[in-house]
Amino acid sequence: MRYLPLSDADRQDMLSTIGASNVDALFSDVPAEFLNAKIDLPTRKTELEVERHMSKLAAKNTAAGSVPFFVGAGAYHHHVPSSVDHLIQRGEFLTAYTPYQPEIAQGTLQVIFEFQTQVAQLTGMDVANASMYDGSTGCAEAIMMARRVTRKKKAILAGNLHPHYREVCLTQTQYTDDELVSQAANPSDPEAELQAVIDAIDDTTSCVLVQNPDVFGNVRDLTAVAEKAHAHKALLVAVFTEVVSLGALKSPGEMGADIVVGEGQSIGNGLNFGGPYVGLFATNQKYVRQMPGRLCGQTVDADGKRGFVLTLSTREQHIRREKATSNICTNSGLCALAFSIHMSLLGEKGIRQLAMVNHKKTLDLKTALNSIEGVEVLNKAFFNEITLRITGDATDVVEKLAKKDIIAGVPGGRLFPNAGLDDHILLAATECVTDDDIAALTAGLKEVL
């Protein structure tokens, strides 16, 4: 077995040192009737055989880079520079554990410190944590944090929040003290949707969760929501699923957000069929001790040299157990590293350029689609996502286009079942989309409509 370094002779030697007759003697605490259960699974395969098997499975999937591809709604197909993947595969990063021994983990720790700084800057907030599992679980954590800060229970979820995010919040808080109020989705009138949020805020509100751009791609100004929230001592939780949008839009911090939470997958990380992703979480200095998850802080070593350590862990489960701020343990360390490397390559200049390329592609897409009879683009202000209303069943249209090797987008009914959005399609265009892709989609849509 290629991963096991003991020879049979070693095993015999070691057993005699231990004083055991055979290896099963070491398992003597397991009741004999349960030991060495017969398990019907295949035996070992060579590296070549495994590659062959897995490659066959991979070949049954249509990869985003191989066809015109317009799927967004929470995960985005971006180009990741080659150096990112090369660097995260360095064994010292890849195979390190949580930095419990800071003297020999300064690589990981400095990266986390830089990551925290980058996320704080992008979101316009004071501080960020060392990442969450993903954007959706981060939202649930934000709700629980707002309760701790405000000592109020009612969280308002905007209607145009990603419906999976909403579900995760509902699931994760169903047995906590939080009370969640969800509003109805409104793809064609985002201003009315926002106004409904504002109207719902009262003195019992702990926080409001508003996504920008929203799940249908609409860009909006959250300032008025923040003002109303603050007037009632509630927090604005600004949510995003497309972190690249922060390169083009006024930051959530500038709009008055108290907590910013979102998905960082777009920078440095692949689509991976849904995970692993990297949740971003930022807030203001005064709430730091209520923030969930890991934090890295600057300090000095015994020689006076600047260094970094995990800090403020008194909030965490390994100290406070059932009183912990969160039960989160692992974070998305390696994905955060990939994010941070990609951000270091981009810098301020690059993230702004990337954002504008995304916006321009989407503008081109919108123009092309608007020219098709039976298609209406609903968005007035958007970043890199738009929503169409078509004459016909969206699921059927998307499936027909898939047969033509065009992956068109997400049918409204898949994200919002039973909500009357079966004739809607959500699409995204990133820097990976070419003029030919847009032409292919346009031609394809004309044919199948």
Place this chain on the structure above:
Amino acid sequence: MSMNSEGRPTGLENVEATTTKFESYSGHQGLRLAEPLIYEIGSTELTGVDFEDLEEFDAQLGGVERQSEIGCAGLAEPDVMRHYTRLSRRNYGIDMGVFPLGSCTMKHNPRLNEKIARLPGFSNVHPLQPMSTVQGAIELMEELSTWLTRMTNMPVVALSPKAGAHGELCGVMAMRKAHEAKGDARSVVLCPESAHGTNPATAAFCGYKVKAIPAKDNGRVDMQALIASLDETVAAVMLTNPNTCGLFENEVRQIADAIHDNGSYFYCDGANFNAIAGKVCPGDLGVDAMHFNLHKTFSTPHGGGGPGSGPVVFSDRLKDYVPVPYIVNDAEGKFALKEWLEIEGDTSFGRLTAFHGQMGMYTRALTYMLSHGIDGIKQASEDAVLNANYVQASLKEDMSLAFDSYCMHECLFDDGFLKDTGVTTLDFAKAMIDEGYHPMTMYFPLVVHGAMLVEPTESESKYNLDQFIRSMKGLAAEAKSGNKQRFLAAPYHAPYARLDETLAARKPILRYENNES
């Protein structure tokens, strides 16, 4: 000056300067290269990415274009390569040497897994693209499910939890839902004192009061105390098996029966499944739900703290309560994912994460399983247990064993052997860094004073273990002989001396600030 056989000088008697510390002008010390923060070497004007040129166009950003500076520093690609390469060299990873971090499980990370996870058919597929275009991905999830359910002899698995602690949440939520379905509200979850801190935190997040169950002198849960605590308020018992003392709970079947007789559910924290995978099926032991730390037991990269993956297997008693999404077969026998609860009749407790979970981890774990095969997985468990017992037997005269019996995949020492030496557990651990090892887990589990939990895993050869044992014996002897100096300011040979954690917590600096402006 002495010469070697080739006539080259070997002695250093005339070169006393090499032992004198001096500051270099660059801050570098030979190959120990200093590395500032990206903010100190980059600028907002620099970028390492080229984009196509854009002509002027009218943006439709709704009047909220970003005006203010973001502040993120950029670097050209060569400096990015150097920055992260230099930083990486201050890290200790499993590829460098023995990493005996008990309960955390650092084992060999096959690069085949990385290669497979990067096949575009896995890495570049979107969770919401049409299911007809991701049949291979769902088939992979199905195949992984088969491995996990057969290895545990439990009927269903929820794949989506994103880490072990997330898996605990999944398991306990299903239990709560099942109780509610029976109209039997219960309020208490029992956790042994030795449980991972996430266990009580999880139970609390599911609305339960947590009651601790003490451990016996032999390191196992006190079954009499547990049974005495079982009443109609107890919803579930959370047990780690093999437990955090590195021991198998030998009365597990009696415990399970008592739990079930009480109408409660048995949650097993499966963090230590790598001791028994292929040898023992948790379903046979009466477990109702158990999470895997896929990233530990089946070797996906730990990446300095994640990502993880925490699928949960369920017994027949709980199989109707698993979260969405889950795999179903449509009429044509094709794979589909059920993503939403039906309006009526669905007993699932909801959705745990935006999409389908950690596909990148599923790919790696399945690659590892296929490479080992069930025979190899069994052998790996046996070797992990053998290695731990070998270390335990070899060091029990030198260090103090917490429990003198065979251990599973990790062995537990306490600080008894350091009594009156003036050397603390922490000092001892830091001295291990000078020996070239990552220290073991310290101070955990809490039930043992000055705990030192050593997990060698099956990845270590006898040669590596013998070298490790030699170091540990040497350090123990030195501490006992009164040579405190070697320990008190250790590590001496690490990139950094001991870091001031108190300062970091008292005056938190959590981001870079440009102090010059």
